[in-house]
Amino acid sequence: MGTQRDLSHLRDELREISAELAKSNGIVEEQRDRRAALVEEAREAGLTWREISALTGVTEHGLIKAQAAAKKGRVEKAAS
Numbered sequence: 001m002g003t004q005r006d007l008s009h010l011r012d013e014l015r016e017i018s019a020e021l022a023k024s025n026g027i028v029e030e031q032r033d034r035r036a037a038l039v040e041e042a043r044e045a046g047l048t049w050r051e052i053s054a055l056t057g058v059t060e061h062g063l064i065k066a067q068a069a070a071k072k073g074r075v076e077k078a079a080s
Contacts, residue, residue: 036070039063 035056042052049060056063 032066033070036067039067 039052039056043049049063053060053063058066
């Protein structure tokens with residue numbers, strides 16, 4: 001078992017990493033929302049799933065799945 005000082009240090013680090021993860025999760029969510037909006041705009045402008053896939057480095061299937069999840073998330077946010 002660690003000393004009291006070791007435990008205090010561990011607690012501090014756990015709080016710090018948890019705060020960093022929470023912050024980065026918010027950034028990742030914002031980036032996903034932005035990509036979803038851009039993909040939607042690109043599709044409306046006539047780009048194919050294949051073109052968007054090549055530009056983003058995400059498979060066509062992955063993009064379609066991500067778009068469906070983004071739409072579902074927007075609907076759920078609007079309903080709440």
